[in-house]
Amino acid sequence: MSYTLRELGLVPFFIQQLSDADLLQTRLGRVMAVQRSKLTVACDAAEHLVELSAALRESPAAERPTVGDWVVLDASLSLIEQVLERKSFFKRVAAGTAGEIQAIAANIDILFIVSSCNEEFKESRLERYLALCAEAGAMPVIILTKADLAEDADAFVARARRTQAGVPVEVVNALDPAALDGLRSWIDDHTTVALVGSSGVGKSTLLNSLSGGAVAATGAIREQDTKGRHTTTHRELHVLPTGGLLIDVPGMRELKVAELEQSLATVFEDIEELAEHCRFADCQHESEPGCAVWQAIDDDRLDERRLENYRKLVRENAMNSATLAERRAQERGFAKMVKGAKRFKQDHFEG
Ligand SMILES: Nc1nc2c(ncn2[C@@H]2O[C@H](COP(=O)(O)OP(=O)(O)OP(=O)(O)O)[C@@H](O)[C@H]2O)c(=O)[nH]1
Numbered sequence: 325m326s327y328t329l330r331e332l333g334l335v336p337f338f339i340q341q342l343s344d345a346d347l348l349q350t351r352l353g354r355v356m357a358v359q360r361s362k363l364t365v366a367c368d369a370a371e372h373l374v375e376l377s378a379a380l381r382e383s384p385a386a387e388r389p390t391v392g393d394w395v396v397l398d399a400s401l402s403l404i405e406q407v408l409e410r411k412s413f414f415k416r417v418a419a420g421t422a423g424e425i426q427a428i429a430a431n432i433d434i435l436f437i438v439s440s441c442n443e444e445f446k447e448s449r450l451e452r453y454l455a456l457c458a459e460a461g462a463m464p465v466i467i468l469t470k471a472d473l474a475e476d477a478d479a480f481v482a483r484a485r486r487t488q489a490g491v492p493v494e495v496v497n498a499l500d501p502a503a504l505d506g507l508r509s510w511i512d513d514h515t516t517v518a519l520v521g522s523s524g525v526g527k528s529t530l531l532n533s534l535s536g537g538a539v540a541a542t543g544a545i546r547e548q549d550t551k552g553r554h555t556t557t558h559r560e561l562h563v564l565p566t567g568g569l570l571i572d573v574p575g576m577r578e579l580k581v582a583e584l585e586q587s588l589a590t591v592f593e594d595i596e597e598l599a600e601h602c603r604f605a606d607c608q609h610e611s612e613p614g615c616a617v618w619q620a621i622d623d624d625r626l627d628e629r630r631l632e633n634y635r636k637l638v639r640e641n642a643m644n645s646a647t648l649a650e651r652r653a654q655e656r657g658f659a660k661m662v663k664g665a666k667r668f669k670q671d672h673f674e675g
């Protein structure tokens with residue numbers, strides 16, 4: 325299966341970064357799948373199984389190419405030489421490590437945050453996903469599934485709308501492909517979308533409906549590497565039959581909080597705005613007199629749950645960010661040591 329660069333989602337943002345327009349012809353491509361050291365890169369009308377240049381192999385994990393990245397290949401079409409600047413980037417802190425960052429996917433335009441119209445629905449979980457989405461630089465759309473099983477789906481829509489000012493909410497029966505036009509309206513020919521949400525909310529069902537079964541059907545791809553060996557890869561970026569692209573990376577489906585920085589202010593704009601009217605500039609919104617946040621809770625303009633979740637995410641973010649900062653400092657120290665050792669070797673053994 326081969327595609328044109330436009331079908332793969334190429335937009336001016338990436339073309340503008342090329343040093344030479346000729347690179348467009350054969351050497352610009354998009355990462356469709358990653359497996360250990362090899363990556364499948366789709367170029368105009370051809371796919372290549374490639375490796376990283378020596379410089380990229382040594383760069384930090386977050387800077388190495390991941391699914392969805394736009395990359396420039398070398399002249400022999402066997403190495404990735406350059407990773408273009410990303411429009412958005414989803415990363416996570418690797419489990420069981422002291423804050424090692426892993427790349428999950430790049431250049432996702434729209435994140436479908438999936439939840440269902442039943443007891444699984446939790447505003448706090450949506451707020452967490454919304455913060456991660458803002459941090460990554462993608463646009464969120466909340467998808468509420470199982471509307472067909474709910475007595476009052478509109479009540480869930482109303483609650484979902486309050487999780488972030490202006491966030492779009494679509495309510496669907498994921499089993500009915502005809503009811504998915506609302507979702508499809510967000511995906512144009514060059515849009516890359518991904519889905520997140522808890523187990524059982526209907527992500528696989530939606531993936532299948534949106535892709536017309538393409539995700540399941542083309543899951544495995546067999547290719548020949550540069551040495552003629554066959555390998556099997558799971559395709560992670562899918563071109564949809566109706567136009568647009570869909571990213572399906574297992575790690576994408578369950579995101580964990582990493583560095584949130586400014587994004588909490590995006591999701592909790594209402595609380596941050598209220599806080600500007602507290603009597604004390606350093607108000608912690610606990611029991612201080614003249615607290616505008618608590619005034620809003622007392623007046624039923626704000627849920628106490630929302631304030632608590634905001635506080636929880638602020639704390640979690642502060643903790644994780646501290647761990648990451650510590651790790652970065654250690655890594656810099658280690659990089660310096662390696663450089664020093666190399667220089668020592670050169671000076672003493674090769675000079
Ligand atoms: N009635 C109804 N059933 C649905 C809907 N969406 C999903 N289901 C059913 O819910 C079950 C779980 O759906 P999946 O698509 O497997 O959920 P998932 O989010 O992919 O779950 P994981 O693979 O565990 O992450 C399946 O039996 C679906 O048929 C819906 O909108 N309406």
Ligand SMILES: [Zn+2]
Binds near residue numbers: 602614
């Ligand atoms: Zn206050």
